[in-house]
Structures are given as C-alpha cells and as structure tokens.
Amino acid sequence: MKLIHSAPLDYEKIGLVVGLEVHQQLLTDHKMFCKCPAGLYTNEHDGTVLRHMRPTLSELGEYDGTALMEFKTRKNIIYLLHHSNTCTYEMDDTPPFLVNQQALDVAIEQCLMLGCDIIDEVHIARKQYLDGSIPTGFQRTAIVGVNGKLPFRGRELSVTQVSVEEDSCREVSDQAHLIVWRTDRLGMPLIETVTGPDLRTPEEVEEAILLIGRVCRSTRHVRTGPGASRQDVNVSVAGGRRVEIKGVPYAWLAPALVHSEAWRQVNLLRLRDELHQRGFTKPEDIVVEHADVTELCAESNLKVLREEIWQKHIEHHDWRPGFELGKGRFCVRAVKLPGLNGTLNWPTQPDLIFADELRGRLRVIAGLSQQPILVQSEKWPVYKDSRQEMRQLLKRMRCGADDSLVVIWGPEQDTLTAVEEIRLRYVDALDGVPHETRQPLPDGTTDFERILPGPDRMYPDTDSPPTMITRERVEGLQADLPSPPWERYERYRRAGLPDNTIFYLIRRNGADLVDEIVAKTGADLRRVGFFFGEELKGLARAGVNVEAIGSERWLEFFSQAQARPLIWEDRRQVLRTLAAEPEADFEDLLDDLETGAPRDWQRRLDDVLATEYIKHGAAEPEKRQRYYLGVAMNELRGMVLVADVAQALKERFNG
C-alpha cells in the first residue's frame, strides 16, 4: 500500500484544471431588489426570525442530493434583523421590487470590459440554497453577458458568463442544529464573473483572481474592502470531479488551497483503486454495523464518551432542546467498518486523513460538533488505559484484523444519522471524488461544506419581469467605459513604467487620474504614471498631505508644470504649499514661490564652486560635476532649470 504525503506535485501530469467564479460587490446606493441602503453593516439586531428550509421535490419526485442532505441536518435557522438595513423583502415577507438598474449597468460595464456578448433580455432566475444563507431558500441571479475573454499570460482566459445577483447573509454562528445569520449583507448587488476551466497551476489561479479583480475595479463602480470580493475556486484533476472551494477571501490563499485540493483528489482516486482492489465496487458492498455502547463507555477515561461530560458541554454552550440540541438521549455509538482497515488513516490533504473527511460530513450533516467528533481504531487517542478500552470496543463489535472501528457520540438521533453518513461517504469513495463544496481554512486546507448542487437547482423567478437591454443603453455605457486593465497595462508598459507601478495604479484607481492628466495637459505618461505610482508615496511619507489635493488641482499643477519646467523640478516644495493651502488660488501660490532665474545666479554658482572646491579637489571630473550640480541645485532649485546649471558647470570644467 503506497501512501502519498504532501510533496510537490506535477500539475500537468495529474491533469489539474481550475476555473473561477469571482464575486464582486457593486457600489450602488440601494440593494438589488429592495430600497434598503447598500453597504450599511450592523453588529446589533432588533428583531429575530426563525425558519427552516424544506427541499422542494425535483423532477423525479425525489429530493435531490443537496436538498436531501440539508433536510437531514434539520437545521434551525435564525435571522438577526436590524431595521436600518433590512426590510420585509430580506425577511422573505415581501416579493422583490423591480431589479436595481444601477446594478445592471455596472454588470453591463463589466461585460463590455470583458468583451462579452450582452444578453438581449435579462431574466431573473432562482438558484436554490438550503443552508439558510438566503431566507427565501434561493438566490436571485441573472446572466447579463456570455463569451468574454481576457488576455492572460500570452493566451486567453475565457469568460463563460457574467451574472448579476444578490449577496447572501453573513454567518454569525453554526452550532450543531442551529445556524445564525445576519441579514445586513443580504441583497447587496454582486457581479459574478465565471471563467472557463482554463487555469493549470496554483500560481495561475492567484494571478487570474488578481487580474479579474483589476477588471472589476476598472469599472470604478465596485466596492472595496474586506468581504467586498470573494471567489469560488473550482478544482479537478484527471479522473476526479469538480470540487468548489467556496468564498476564498484572498488571492494569495488560493495557491495553497488548490494544491491541497489537487492532493486530496489524487489521494481519493488512489483510495478508490484500493477499495476496488479489495473487492468494494458497488454501493451495496459497503456495509457498516453499529451498536449502542453508551453503557460500555460510561466509565471511559476518554471523557467525551461520558454522559456527565456531555451534559457539561451542553450547559457550557447553553444548548437548548429544539434549537442547537439534536433529538434523543445521549448515546455513544460504535461503528464497525468490515474490511476497511487502513482506509481511515488514508492521507488526503497535507496532514489530513480520510477520517477527517468523515468528520466534516458528520459535523455538517449529522450535527455532531463536540471535538474531535469521532475517534477511530487506526489512530486511537492516547490516554490512561486507552489500548485496553479500544480492545474492549473492538471485541464488543467483533472486529477482526481487516476491520476498522469508529466511535461517535451525541444525541441518539444524530448518532444514527452519522452512521448512515459514514456509509454514504464510503460509497462516494468507491467513485473517487465526490461533487462537493468545501470551505477554505486559513492553513490552506479545506473542510466539507455541502454536496455540490447541480444545474437542477435553477428555475425562473416568477416574481420578476425580464429586462430588455437596449442597444442605446449598451452604447451609452460603452462610451463612458474606462479602458480595461490589460489595455492600460500595454500602454503604460510601452511608456516605460515598471509592472509594480502599473498594477498599483490600476488597483488603487489612480490610473483614471493619470489618463485624465495625460489627455488634458499633454504631460508625459511615464512622468505622470511614475509620479502617482511611486513619488506620491514618498511625499506622503514626508508628511505632505497629498489627500488634500483634489483632481482639479492636480490637473492645474500638471498643466502649469508643462508650461513652466521649473515648477516640475521644484515639485516637492510646490506640492507642499498646495497641500497646505488647498483653497488658495493656484496662481497666487506660484507667485509666492521663488520662480524665475535671479540675475546673479551665475555668480552664486561660482560662490558654491569656490567653497566646495576646497573640500572636493581630487575626484575625477565627471563625478565632480555631478557632485557640484547637486550642491548647486540645493540653492537654485525652482529658480534655474537643472539643464541650465549643468550646462554652466560643463562650460566651467571644460572651458
């Protein structure tokens, strides 16, 4: 049996394929389907609603996979409301109002920037989510554009679709059978940009996230700050299945997550082969046996198996029957896995094993939440008499050398759900990688979130009429469109700006001002770009309040600097004055500055040479000239052009 642990991976060899769904909040005044203010978050609430989600029957008259799972968890869902940012729409007590046209405009802008084909008539659809993150049980969403592309590493990254949708609630807590959500973020307009499965390495994923982020920001109509953009990363390897890592908060975390998931899939495929080799091929081959061993464990030295510790756990967390707490008395259950010895310790992600896959499912689906959720015979915890206790349990369950044992505890009903879930996870293992969504953890690994729903969960929103997107509207938006980041990138690069400076300008929206200044004053793009991308930071560090200088002022400054090169050379001093007196008249300020060459500057230059010559007699002529130029400019900056002083020096040395 070959086990593979975390190590470098040949991504090409394993057939790594990654696609992205990038979510970006829009800078609108109101939410997407109601008139609540957008972006007003609160940490307190003044109303609460209790709900449950019931799966709707699908086409075959059966509940679909996700739906069934969510229903099994029997989650109690609580929404925390605050009147300032939540109305009866978010509570699902009022149908949607007409879709926010401002949001639709931004989505169209994004589509145009990506070269998408704009949909002629936009239809709102409902996408089911039964985890409670949206009180209706579905997210309202609509495709606005399809078939876009963006230049990426010398090739094209395809954009399958751009849609506009409402954001979900923020999770407050998730304990056993109770999940609590806050509705302030619910209904905020988002655009979702979906790329094709075109990415091949973890590094590419990070780069693509940053690139799409730059495109979004280029519209100038998106929100920034924590939580304003999140991405789902879809990962698969050859022979595996699409797994969605949901809500990756930072681009830099993506490579580690993709790497871990690639490992996980490779290892799960190996586990599949191992199971097949052992003769487990069909779902009915997986048989688990279980028994109530509460009595047997009543005096266990492993404290979590004792009822009084469970009671303390409940009291400590203040769990209430009918809310957090599952049904039935406290129960310890032993689950025998015949013929599956060695599979629980099977590696999956770096430092994780197959038993952790079970833990994730039991936590989410069975509502078991007391750590470590399960203990198992292949890696039994060490405590007083631990070996002896384990042997006792193995004997009670008649486990042989080929069998493994899992022990779980909690309310009886939950332990029974857990047994079935363990069986189902092994059934999934026969097939390799289950379709699921996983939540990203800060250490670069992921944990089970839910079964990935299929396209079957989408259906038309009968509450909202379609919106026709007219040619005039698209053309109007196109006319005001800022250039896309790659176009800018090319232009700036040709002008001689370094990559870091370019990305900084695009990310911080400084590029708009740069382009405006260049267009209106005829200033050199390289000079203006470098100034805003690099020099400005230095000025700010030197204590100049650059924030006080508005865009009008910048335009004035650059047009003056175009006409009078001295102003540019003395810019540190000029800007210090401008920043200090943001209201003053520009011309007056310039008059106050010493500008224009004093008649006696040549003599002053000679004075400098005379005093400094004594100190610096020896150095070679070129070095000396540079040194003198520096010293002289300290005295003459803003009055005489550097070029003139340099020329005068040259004449003195060579003449």
Added chain:
Amino acid sequence: MADQQPMEGYRGRAAEKLGEWRVRTWSEVCVVNDAGSEFIGVILPRSETFDDLHIVLKQKTGYNVGIHVDRVREIKELGYKKAEYKIPEKEFPRNPGLPAVTLLGTGGTIASRLDYRTGAVIPAFTPGELYGAVPELADICNLTTKKIFGVFSENMGWPEYCQLAQAIGDEINAGADGIVIGHGTDTMGHTAAVLSFMVQNLPVPVVIVGSQRSSDRPSSDAALNLTHAVNAAANGDIAEIQVCMFGPTSDSYGLLHRGTRVRKMHSSYRSTFRTLSDIPLAIIDRDNQTILHPDYRRRDPSRQVKIDAVYDDRVSVLYYYPGMKPDLVEALVEKGYRGIVIAGTGLGHVNKPLYPALKAAIAQGVHVVMCVQTLWGFAQMYVYDTGRDLLDIGVVPLDNMLPETALMKLGWVLGHTDDHGEVLKMMRAPVSHEITGREPHNGYIVLQGGLPEVQEYIAGHWK
C-alpha cells in the same frame, strides 16, 4: 397546463421567427446569434404580457436568457420533449388508529413540485402526491382528498361557496373526523365568513388553510400550515369554521381564527391573518393545541350538520370617503342591488349629501347596513347627530361585524328573504360571533414599532 399550444405566449415577430426555423416551445435547440454566441437549451413558453421581440431559452446551466429575434442567425432543433406535469404518487399509508380527514381543494396549491427543466410549478393534491411532498401528514391522520373546483381565490364567488358548503356537509355525513379546505389567501376571509353562515351546527372542525409563500419555495409556509391545519382538523376540539395560518412570520406556531372575525391584514407577510375585535380561538403547532378563547363550539360527532347554502348576489360594499357623491348609491339601486353594506367612518358615518339617496334606496326596499372602516370597534350611530340622522333614515348598524363578513352575510340572508324586517332581524342576530356583545381589551392590539417597550418585546420574541 395540459393542452398548451406549440407557440405558447409567442406572437408577432417572435412566433414568426420560431415558425421560420420550424421549432416550437419545448424544442431543445441551439440558437446562434449575430455575435456567434451559441445558446443551447429548451424554448420556454413566454408570458403573453411580454413583448413579441424575444425568444426565451432555459439553458443547460439553468439560467434563462431572452434572445432578440433580430439577432437570431440560426436555430437548430436538437430534440423535443414536451413537459409532462405529473407527480409520481406514493401510497398514503393508512393507520386504523388515526382520525379520518378530508382535504377539499378549491384551486390554491398547498403542496407542489417544481419542474426544474422548465421551472413550472406542478400542484400536488392527491393523498399520494401530498404524502410525497409532506410526509409528516401520515403521522397525523388518514387523508382523503377531493378537488371541488380549480379557481384562483379572487375568482371564488357565490356558486362556489354553495358548492363548497354542500361538499363539507357530504364529507361530514360520510364520517369525516375533520375537514381541511385548501384555499388561496386573498379571499380566504370572505370564504371563511360565508361558510360560517352556510354551514351550521358543525360536529367536527372545518379548517381553511393556504400559504403566503408558494410551496415551490424552500422557505414556504405551506407545509407547516398544512400540518397545523390537518392537526386541527384531526385532533382539534373546535367544531367551527376556522382559518389556520402562521401566528408570527417565523416557523413557529399557527393560529386558529374564527371564520367571521378573521381578516388578511398584510399583502405579503406570512403572519397576515388576524382576529379583529376579539382573540384567536387557539394556538396550534405540529403536536399541540392550546385553546385561547373560552367560548367555542366543542367537537361532538353526534351533532347533525346543517347546510344552508342559499344566496342573492345583488349586494355590495360602499367604502365611504369624504366627498362621496349620492349618484353611487343611486347607481346601485338603479342596477337592481338589493343590499348595501356601508363601511362608514368613525362610529358609522357618511356625509349629509348622501342622505336623500339613502332614503330613496331604503324606500325602494334596498337593505342598507352600516359597519366601520376602522375595522376594529363598533358602529355606534346613536352617539352623534350624523349617526342618529342615519338611523332615522333607516340605515341599520351592525355593531362590530367586519365589512366583508357583513357583505357575505347580507348575500346569504337575501337568499332566504327579501322582507325588510326579516332581513334586518337576521342581520343583527349573530350566527357565529360575527357580532359580539363586547370587545375585550386585548381584542385590539396593533403594536407600534419604534417604541422602546415594543422594541424590547420584539427583541425577546420571534417576529
């Protein structure tokens, strides 16, 4: 939905375009537009109220798009699959120990399934279908279902009321331990009121139920309402016409409201139904019922139900407003209306210019009764001159009868007699608490949001 035309909803240019490429609704197609984009999916029916410029496709991804006919370059038919609206039935388990409940359908969907291919909602109604959708029902009762008719709640009318009353009588006489009526919520209050008059001397509960969020939504209140209603019908002790809907908007408990005192009070909230000028009959959830009202008719299977399904639909409500002109009254009389309910201001008032018209109407034998548009409280016309004038004219106060209840009752009474004295006597004699002698102090509570003490209360309870 069963016999839809191949061009459902499409007309004009869109229909032409579909014809041109020999495709129809439910065709699985690949549409190519002038930008070269390909859209693969099913052609969905289009609402007739939308324009004739777009073809709607449900794509494989699940998203719908509308494609402008001018941009269509090619439509290839890949297949055709007519939507089949059928719910596979599972047999509703029979348990001899459980009560027998009959569910009468009037048209609203209580349970349904969604056709994901098309997005259509297919009602579940037979016990087998309902068992598939709300399996909890099998723990409560043995269920029988009967579809009486299929109309939207706003299309309910007098013939339907009579038919429904007869059906209730038949089911009770056939031995039902309780009746549940599935009904749209818009006019649920009207139906509850009229059945309170047409179906009397009930031996078992009759519970009207619906939903504020349709049952194709995961957050629907339908399944819980149905469970509550079936519990009330199967096990409840209240042998009256009742409405069973959410108490709070949370998935918490339902309330049983008396048919003559219930009213829909919000256009969309789940907790829209309220008992006015009194308190609800009971609190109900899946397992328990708590009686709130001390005065109700108890379940007694030996009692003989009395069906009295008659009507005269020449009745109307005048919602009085300042400046109302007498010609409205005159027009009703001229058109042959026999009964007018006025929803008057304050204690039951209208302006002076209406007096002569009302006098004339009454002189012609039209029965004019007064309720209050404040909804809570009594028509007490003896207090002010205006009221006393109206009494003198012959307008009869109906105390705290709700205007809609009064309209239903007037139509029902006129089905019995047109004799003025007899009509007024019947109108003023309560059949089922439509007039109560007193209003308890907790019969009117509309909490004012924003007040510190109310906010404190709300913070501690489910909304």
